[in-house]
Amino acid sequence: MFDISEQTNGQSISNVASVPQRSPFRYPGGKTWLIPTVRKWLKQEKKIANELIEPFAGGGIVSLTAAFEKLAKQIIMVEMDEEIAAVWEVIFNGKNQWLADKIYSYDLTHANVKAELENPNKELQDIAFCTILKNRVFHGGIIAKGSGMIKNGENGKGLSSRWYPKTLRDRILSINFVKDKIKFITGDAFNVLEQNLSNESAYFFIDPPYTIAGKRLYTYFDINHEKLFELTSKLKGKFMLTYDDTPEIRQLADKYNLQYRTIPMKTTLHFEKNELIISDNFLWWENSTSPRSFT
Incomplete structure (x- = not known):
């Protein structure tokens, strides 16, 4: 039912x-x-x-x-989508611990987010992290061109409204238990x-x-x-x-x-x-x- x-x-x-x-x-x-x-x-x-x-x-x-x-x-x-694909490639191909730790330890401030997103020298794992970052601090989780950062957010929490570092870390690491069943293709x-x-x-x-x-x-x-x-x-x-x-x-x-x-x-x-x-x-x-x- x-x-x-x-x-x-x-x-x-x-x-x-x-x-x-x-x-x-x-x-x-x-x-x-x-x-x-x-x-x-x-x-x-x-x-x-x-x-x-x-x-x-x-x-x-x-x-x-x-x-x-x-x-x-x-x-x-x-x-x-290259940004979304980067997240799945990192999770399924061996860098998921790095991504989980980066999210968990990240100091979420407007200045840090701006610097992270504007960094021109990104490797695959950096693209993956920036994608998760944008997904969590942009309006409606929209990472497509034209979207922008949350200002007030829920209950005045601003950028941190949808930033749950421990939850995100746990979700990423838990995928280890099933990753052998999944093949990801970009x-x-x-x-x-x-x-x-x-x-x-x-x-x-x-x-x-x-x-x-x-x-x-x-x-x-x-x-x-x-x-x-x-x-x-x-x-x-x-x-x-x-x-x-x-x-x-x-x-x-x-x-x-x-x-x-x-x-x-x-x-x-x-x-x-x-x-x-x-x-x-x-x-x-x-x-x-x-x-x-x-x-």
């Missing part, structure tokens, strides 16, 4: 507070709220999924949850999907930059949405594709004969809205949830 905290028009909104926070990112557009649904989807065959592929990894909450909760034997995370989601079209044993969790908010939130927001729908329609494995609920996205789903459902969510500003879940089948949904809207 859903972990339900509220009801909206008869549909449940998942309680984000009930989901273990595995990611070091405060990720804009992240899918922590969707984790109860993802769990059902990954358990649809009543056995551990052989492989989970996340072509737009971002904050990685789905991949990390699958690894920690033993919902998939092997996981492939893919991310094109690369293009479209290439990975094309290479795995015939992979019948894989589950694909596909969470691309959305058509409306993507430009504001991400560096690589400009993707070919129609091509993504075309590739998704050709996948032999099981898939879950998430999108904003717009007439254009519904038209693309209809064009490529893809089934979808609406699911309610609550934004960081507590506005309620619907998103679309597009999948190769919805037996897993209908067998475990109350009926939801379908078009």
Whole structure:
């Protein structure tokens, strides 16, 4: 059953507070709220999924949850954004202790942050640290060009509003327990999907930059949405594709004969809205949830 905290028009909104926070990112557009649904989807065959592929990894909450909760034997995370990818490369490829210690011991001041971000001589681990830094001290966790530092923050705490050094250190180090299950690729989601079209044993969790908010939130927001729908329609494995609920996205789903459902969510500003879940089948949904809207 859903972990339900509220009801909206008869549909449940998942309680984000009930989901273990595995990611070091405060990720804009992240899918922590969707984790109860993802769990059902990954358990649809009543056995551990052989492989989970996340072509737009971002904050990685789905991949990390699958690894920690033993919902998939092997996981492939893919991310094109160089800054976000640097964090995952450092975490998965041997510098995670350095990153955890740097965060834990860092003296967070405006002057130090400014100096850190303006340093032109950055190695991979420095890029990773600066990415986490920006994610935690920029408005809304947005690291894309045009974002800026928090001023007042929550309860007047300023920069430290979202800077939890011990928590971040612990999250990064805890990934050591599951890192052998995860392969990280710095690369293009479209290439990975094309290479795995015939992979019948894989589950694909596909969470691309959305058509409306993507430009504001991400560096690589400009993707070919129609091509993504075309590739998704050709996948032999099981898939879950998430999108904003717009007439254009519904038209693309209809064009490529893809089934979808609406699911309610609550934004960081507590506005309620619907998103679309597009999948190769919805037996897993209908067998475990109350009926939801379908078009």
